[in-house]
Amino acid sequence: MHELSICLSLLREVERAARGRSVTEITLAVGPLSGVEPQQLKRAFAVARAGTIAKDAELICRMRPVCFACSACGQEVEAPLDALSCPSCGDWQVRLRSGDKLLLESVTLADGVEKANL
Numbered sequence: 281m282h283e284l285s286i287c288l289s290l291l292r293e294v295e296r297a298a299r300g301r302s303v304t305e306i307t308l309a310v311g312p313l314s315g316v317e318p319q320q321l322k323r324a325f326a327v328a329r330a331g332t333i334a335k336d337a338e339l340i341c342r343m344r345p346v347c348f349a350c351s352a353c354g355q356e357v358e359a360p361l362d363a364l365s366c367p368s369c370g371d372w373q374v375r376l377r378s379g380d381k382l383l384l385e386s387v388t389l390a391d392g393v394e395k396a397n398l
């Protein structure tokens with residue numbers, strides 16, 4: 281199961297950040313092109329968190345837009361684009377900047393400390 285292995289590696293990252301303290305909340309930034317389905321991820325997380333420092337933690341998935349950048353003028357554009365060309369200069373050489381990844385955004389610990397941008 282794809283989601284379960286994602287959760288397990290996520291929990292390893294969380295455990296490193298929390299250093300033994302218990303975790304109440306985990307926030308993820310989910311790119312639409314990451315292939316991750318938040319509902320399935322949450323279901324997998326409910327299984328994966330058992331016995332870890334995040335066993336009572338809530339998983340929050342924030343959807344992030346797909347973002348492109350123009351190779352010609354550097355303009356950044358959020359998808360959906362009408363066509364795959366730059367709305368600023370019309371160049372078609374746009375490349376994907378973000379939206380294809382799943383990132384651990386922040387972890388909230390039981391003592392109220394939030395660790396962001398891990």
Ligand SMILES: [Zn+2]
Pocket residue numbers: 350351352353354355366367368369370371
């Ligand atoms: Zn451009």
